Amino acid sequence: MYGIILAGGSGSRLWPLSRELYPKQLLKLDGDLSLLQSTFKRLQSFISPENIISITNIKHANDVKFQLAQIDKNSVVLAEPMAKNTAPAIASVLEYLKQMKNPDEIVIIVPSDHLVKNTEAFNATVKEGMKAAENGYIVTFGIKPTYAETGYGYIKTNGEVFGINKVEQFVEKPDTKTAEEYLKNGNYYWNGGIFMAKVSVLLEEFEKYAPEIFANLKKLNFKESNTIKYGVFEDMPSISIDYAIMEKSDKIALSPLKSDWSDLGSWQSLYDVTQKDSNGNVFDGHVIAEDVEDSFIYSDKKVVAAIGLKNVILVNTEDAILACNKNDSQAVKKVYEKLKKEDDKSHLVHKTVFRPWGWYTCLAEGEGYLTKVICVSPGQKLSIQSHNHRSEHWVVLEGQAKVILNDEDNYLQAGQSIDIPLKAKHSLQNPYDKDLKIIEVQKGDYISEDDIIRYEDVYGRV
């Protein structure tokens, strides 16, 4: 059996914790693993790692690869060269599986940013749907509605096939009244975007209902390279898998999801699935509360004093704060779009950026300079690189540094410093067993992450 993890998706819903370049699936919202990592582990409980293919936007590919390599180095990550909704992404991975594996096998397709805690119950749903999938059905996993949600699409079932429900129709997001009817009716399920079928069955449906996508697939040659070619992908229409296939196919069955499920699509829904204290509060960070109820307060570093609040979401990150009535948390997307329009950096990246070798935080910036604190994990090293527009000055704060500068090795203790001139080849390394922290002062006429020439990189980023 194969798995496809859809690891695209923007960072708007859980802003300011999620960002365009660090979307929800990369966040550790439930313990030590990110949603992406948890999703991978869930599939790994019944699929071999090398048969789990993740597909993500090119801008998230390094982070997705890095996070998945922490779980299993054999997983495969394909990069969409541009954002094109789910149908072209899924079709490309199906083509990969056809070329590289066995088209008669069953594949399960799952979003990477949903929360499912009960893996056993999830697997039981897979098992229940297997017979229908083996017999040529596309089995979607329906979520039994618990209230009249208007933010999801619904799936109407009617009758039975191979021991599960037969699907009559996919229906769009309803208004409140219609949602209430669906809830009462009992034959309607939420569309959770999880489904499984034979690779060949799905490709046949693409051929039948989305020929503009299907026609391009044969131009992809995965035996040559694991790259989805820009020119080929560009020619595919931007369309969702629901519009492209699911709403049209007459081979759809539905297996009611036996596990818990949340799409974590808003701060409200994150609050809903998180354990609360006796006042109904969720606090993460240094919070001093007086008379606060049913609220969610997250602060990464600063102390937050909260007084007399009820039903409030307060999220503090290094460069942005969200203060929101819990019932209005859908409007976070609106704010995110405004920030994007303003070109405010806080929609795009975090101040602290995680890299395979550690992390850095921007401390101060001004005309012609930028100051960072950089932390290199034990045993890690940054690529050998040079910059055309900036010099750098490094001061060791903690730990010890090995600095390669123009092919010469330098060893620095805490308190020592070194100048990296313009265009000099250099690499910062930590061959020791404690974190290395340095202050970096960049000086130059053009200061940007893209002013970098990489010569050697242990993380494959040359």
Place this chain on the structure above:
Amino acid sequence: MYGIILAGGSGSRLWPLSRELYPKQLLKLDGDLSLLQSTFKRLQSFISPENIISITNIKHANDVKFQLAQIDKNSVVLAEPMAKNTAPAIASVLEYLKQMKNPDEIVIIVPSDHLVKNTEAFNATVKEGMKAAENGYIVTFGIKPTYAETGYGYIKTNGEVFGINKVEQFVEKPDTKTAEEYLKNGNYYWNGGIFMAKVSVLLEEFEKYAPEIFANLKKLNFKESNTIKYGVFEDMPSISIDYAIMEKSDKIALSPLKSDWSDLGSWQSLYDVTQKDSNGNVFDGHVIAEDVEDSFIYSDKKVVAAIGLKNVILVNTEDAILACNKNDSQAVKKVYEKLKKEDDKSHLVHKTVFRPWGWYTCLAEGEGYLTKVICVSPGQKLSIQSHNHRSEHWVVLEGQAKVILNDEDNYLQAGQSIDIPLKAKHSLQNPYDKDLKIIEVQKGDYISEDDIIRYEDVYGRV
């Protein structure tokens, strides 16, 4: 005529904008001047600067001197060697005026942290009370109540003396019912803590009603030095001027204050006196609001997204956030006390600390190191100093630096750096006409502001 500005006071009410070491009177809450500076300018409209004496706690003395010197270099600042409430402070300044000036003159005593915008109307109140003061009365300025406030003391008037009200009685903070009666009665005023009288009259009342304070005054010798001696001040009881004198004296008159007045004693009261937009909001900083009403949002650097809030105070500073229902803003004091108990630095100081020569911000700290960005204003210089427990490393970010290191002058451009070894005599100076910004990395076994030996200081701090 003389003026006494009471510039003590803690930083609890407007936390996190105010701090123990940067209390309310030093804040610029109404334009370019701090409340202290505005108070000084108000008195300066009818008193010569050298006759205005400010008294403050020793820990705020440098900041008070610095702020007042920006208005007029002739003003006098006395330092209380410890906090002792208002009576010992006022008595000490009265003794100063008796010894150094003329005890028959009239003095006006005012808090430094109240907001009064209409100076003309304030001065008219002074004028109206003058005759009573000249004739041996202590004239207090009463504020006509506009609602049944329970947080202030009241003053009951009865009859007339020299064209203003005669005071029958000072009364304590009332409960709501009593406050409503006072409001209806019409003869009650709020006690704003502003009063004037002859120096000699006040000293006579101290002799009569507070002999434990009065007896110590003659041990102060201001002709020798402008210092209030620790041993003498220590012997005075900690008591307010109201308890010590005003509630007992039978020579009290009341001049109703003709100007606007606010004690800015809470975030609610700061909101009340600030101009609002059409939704009743006060925003200061980068605020993106959706459906927000009657709220006060302040953020020094970060963007704040506010959604669906009503009647909320949100204050973001570099190291602490307050999120508070506007009606509960009196509880801020409670939070402040908790932080103090926890020994959380955010009750004490700001991350950005203002100095006569510019400012610094702590960027990062860890075991054995501290990183600051330091800004030296044009023409300013830090003292010649050395440290016994830390070395320093400076990197120039912006502007140019003159660095004196062991009596040698060094000149650094942006991007250049210098090491300041342990115990080396050094000074950072900016003899140029643009701001100088540097990164300072301190390294050592003990890193604290008190590890400093000053040899020369243009701001008199040696």
